[in-house]
Amino acid sequence: MAKRSKREVGVNSAPMADIAFLLLIFFLVTTTIATNKGLMLQLPPKPDPNQPPPDINKNKRNIFKVLVNSQDRLLVEEEPLNDVRKLRKMVKEFVLNFGKPDQESIQLYNTLPNSLRRLTRKDPNSSDSPGEAVVSFKTDRGTSYEMYMAVLDELQGAYYEIYGDRVGISADEFRDLDRRDPDAKRKYEEAREGIPMAISIAEPSKVGE
Amino acid sequence: MSKFKKKANTSQEIPTSSLPDIIFMLLFFFMVTTVLRENEILVKQNIPKATQLRKLEKKSLVSHLYIGKPRQPEVYGTEPKIQANDAFISTDDIVLWVNQEKDKLFEDERDQITISLKVDVETKMGIISDVQQELREANARKVLYASIRSVDTD
Numbered sequence: 001m002a003k004r005s006k007r008e009v010g011v012n013s014a015p016m017a018d019i020a021f022l023l024l025i026f027f028l029v030t031t032t033i034a035t036n037k038g039l040m041l042q043l044p045p046k047p048d049p050n051q052p053p054p055d056i057n058k059n060k061r062n063i064f065k066v067l068v069n070s071q072d073r074l075l076v077e078e079e080p081l082n083d084v085r086k087l088r089k090m091v092k093e094f095v096l097n098f099g100k101p102d103q104e105s106i107q108l109y110n111t112l113p114n115s116l117r118r119l120t121r122k123d124p125n126s127s128d129s130p131g132e133a134v135v136s137f138k139t140d141r142g143t144s145y146e147m148y149m150a151v152l153d154e155l156q157g158a159y160y161e162i163y164g165d166r167v168g169i170s171a172d173e174f175r176d177l178d179r180r181d182p183d184a185k186r187k188y189e190e191a192r193e194g195i196p197m198a199i200s201i202a203e204p205s206k207v208g209e
Numbered sequence: 210m211s212k213f214k215k216k217a218n219t220s221q222e223i224p225t226s227s228l229p230d231i232i233f234m235l236l237f238f239f240m241v242t243t244v245l246r247e248n249e250i251l252v253k254q255n256i257p258k259a260t261q262l263r264k265l266e267k268k269s270l271v272s273h274l275y276i277g278k279p280r281q282p283e284v285y286g287t288e289p290k291i292q293a294n295d296a297f298i299s300t301d302d303i304v305l306w307v308n309q310e311k312d313k314l315f316e317d318e319r320d321q322i323t324i325s326l327k328v329d330v331e332t333k334m335g336i337i338s339d340v341q342q343e344l345r346e347a348n349a350r351k352v353l354y355a356s357i358r359s360v361d362t363d
Contacts, residue, residue, distance in 0.1 A: 023236050037262040039353070040263045043351075046348065144334070145328050145330055145331075150259075157261045
């Protein structure tokens with residue numbers, strides 16, 4: 001039997017932290033936390049070549065027109081608008097106008113909370129009822145994507161705020177409702193009942209590109 | 210003075226033996242959250258900011274299209290281009306590409322495919338509307354304009 005030396009045999013673990021640091025920094029630098037967030041939009045179905053395009057005889061008062069030209073200037077309901085953020089309130093007032101409501105939309109009106117009823121102006125030149133109201137958004141081929149997103153953000157924001165108010169939650173909470181959860185799904189459907197998010201994206205005009 | 214000279218006999222070093230454990234914990238966190246890029250993005254990507262963001266419910270149903278000016282203008286020119294997977298495609302190829310992406314999904318989920326458009330802010334609407342027309346043609350009608358949360362100003 002050879003005599004063992006009395007020296008310690010443990011591995012020096014001090015550099016382990018350095019190695020771990022090195023790896024940590026590598027992963028810190030390469031990490032891109034996946035962000036699958038954005039503005040959701042449902043495109044219309046493609047036109048059927050066998051059927052002529054449906055006649056659209058909506059009253060002008062039921063259409064809220066938003067135009068953006070190639071210089072990124074806004075034209076809302078035939079009048080220029082400088083501040084995009086004003087759009088949200090205008091859309092909310094337009095949708096909840098109830099100018100000429102039928103039986104169904106009177107019932108709908110009665111279910112609305114006070115915060116939304118306050119927006120109702122019963123203007124005969126604005127939308128008849130939320131079910132009829134359509135927001136038409138038209139751009140030019142030269143419009144910047146940034147402007148398009150800013151306007152779309154406001155338009156959708158107006159609807160989400162209405163939906164949220166209807167079920168007593170904020171717009172943020174409404175958007176985060178998880179539709180796989182039956183309770184949240186019920187809330188989601190209750191909020192959208194009778195007020196469809198009718199944002200129509202028209203094909204852009206061809207002025208500047 | 211001898212009063213102050215008395216000091217406790219404890220060691221003043223901080224024990225560093227638990228440091229690697231802490232670092233390892235951080236390391237594992239980043240290792241798990243890291244998604245290594247499968248394909249290199251060849252276009253500029255300065256994603257616009259918005260407030261009304263929605264999260265996607267099912268990640269497997271998403272396919273990405275990247276639109277913007279090429280990062281290497283001397284090779285690919287300065288006009289905005291569409292990138293799918295790892296190559297540029299023209300607008301006419303989008304229908305084909307969508308169908309290839311749909312084939313990767315289960316049959317009952319094919320009509321729920323969502324196209325995430327990652328578009329640079331400098332892009333004009335012309336190319337985007339062309340892409341949208343093609344997506345309608347390909348019957349992939351759910352679109353997500355990828356964007357980053359902006360800090361609310363009001």
